[in-house]
Amino acid sequence: MQSDSTTEAPVTAGIRRSAGRSVATDAGGYRVVALCDGHVDFDLSRLPGVALDDALPVAAPRGVDARDLAVSVNAFAVVGPDRLYLVDSGNGTIRGPGLGHLLQAMAAAGLRPEDVDAVLMTHMHGDHVAGLYDGDRSVFPNAEMIVSEAERAFWDAPEQLSELQRGQLDMARKGFATHSGRTTIANPGAEVVPGITMVALPGHTPGHVGYRIDGSDPLLIWGDVVHLPALQMARPDWYFVFDVDPETAVATRRRILDEVATDGIRVTGAHVPFPGFARIERAGGGYLYRPTDESL
Template sequence: MLAACAIYLAPALCFLFLLVQSAHAAAPEVRTQGPGFYRMMLGSYEVTTLLDGTHDFPVDTVMTNVTRDQVNHDLASDDLSMPVQGSINAFLINTGSQLILIDTGAGVLYGDCCGRLLANLRAAGYRPEQVDLVLLTHMHKDHVGGVNLNGKAAFPNAVVRASRREADYWLDARNKGAAPAFLSSFFDAAAQSVAPYVATGRFQPFDGDAVVAPGIHALAAPGHTPGHTAYVVQSGNQTLLVWGDVIHVASIQLRDPAATVEYDSDASAAQQTRYDLLALAANQHYVVGAAHIAFPGLGHVRPDGGGYRWIPLNYDADPAKHAAP
């Protein structure tokens, strides 16, 4: 190429020709995302969303109390088609005196799609041994699985807490036989996940609407599971509502909060909880931390006709500048 260029073109033109040719050389595709963490300030508290992964959520088979036509219409309205990627988000709260993780992702329980929470925790500047407290919204696989790492405590210095009603349900093998067959493995997964903490006295259930840490109180939100719990995090005049599995598919359940999923243990109670927490978040202008709304799952909700719409937080490249003094 160089010899041919020299024959037909002057040296300067030859150089430019070769430069243009090299600029169009193919580069290999990377095909990976960056580390899955996002940071915001809530008053003086630092909040970091951690992504455990995304997975194909079988919208067409698990949605209940909503027609297939409505599902297709709602997804198309948001330019989505099946399979829809569902995010698995967890929320790390640094209060200045404690490091508190709300939910832990699936760990190995969902396969290769997930189990990235620990890597993203480290990428965000923290280490698992620094976590003081783990709060579980509920004990489904994609929320409790990450507390366990190869049979040992993934967070070796942490206390793990969930509502007593939730713990009593999932850790009592007698309930397994009465549950739907597709939930059978969820009982085994819950027991195995928290076993290292139970063995060392660091699994500590709480009762009802309890204060679980300075600035954080539990809010009973039953329906998806018997003891499903939201957490209200307050610092200064700002509030974050970490609501667990109140919403699984935003395109559908925000437009129609009556829509449920087959994983709900009590569909009617899940509907009522969804209506209550959506109204609470909208009326009080809370920031919402959503486990399954697209990463980072942080935003506000606003009434929209008979339903609601999701308003993602405006991206902040330097959140420390906006910390409360």
């Protein structure tokens, strides 16, 4: 453990120290293990149109300095009595040393890549899919890949991709290529594996989905519903630069936050501060992300 800054905000410091860690909770009949792939450092330009003067007073009470933003990259293992699933796979080897620690986090939890039965994809951006492969080889040799039909269709029509999204195309394609012959296409509402339902969360990408683990004290793994919770929980209308359809992404965020706050459903996601298990409360005109006991 080290801290190279005495002024670093506490939430940000925690995000930067979690690469390779794992933290578990129970949901339904499963043990769910948050796996920290690492973090990325962002500046406010990732939220188009948001001024620093507006962001600073929103982030500060939530333990974050809007001039120094860090974002966790998480994936999840869902461990059953005789089955092991992953939700997303982190960055693999494609980015810098702060990322790509999924396998280390799995090892810390006693989980082996060859034991993974299925990888449930929220969407096919590089920070979710690139951990599936190493060169031309799948890291999870016995796993099927489960993807939504709309997500598959989106990456199958590259001519309609923006330049920004086109930068992700090779990684999406490689995810499909290294799992050809063992990819299952599903639609929201389907129980994709026992007790786990695919949930439509369109906007970030057209086929972006979450996975809800049903049963006692259910848990929604919501993918990229938020990227910067210290800002977007208070201001769900602040969209992320990588959202394919910002208007739909904002509508989805508002709808899901309202639902989980009303129903008291636990949530976690790929970019909430590791390990990210939390309940959502209404606060002011927005929401509060309240980590549950498993968090650190």
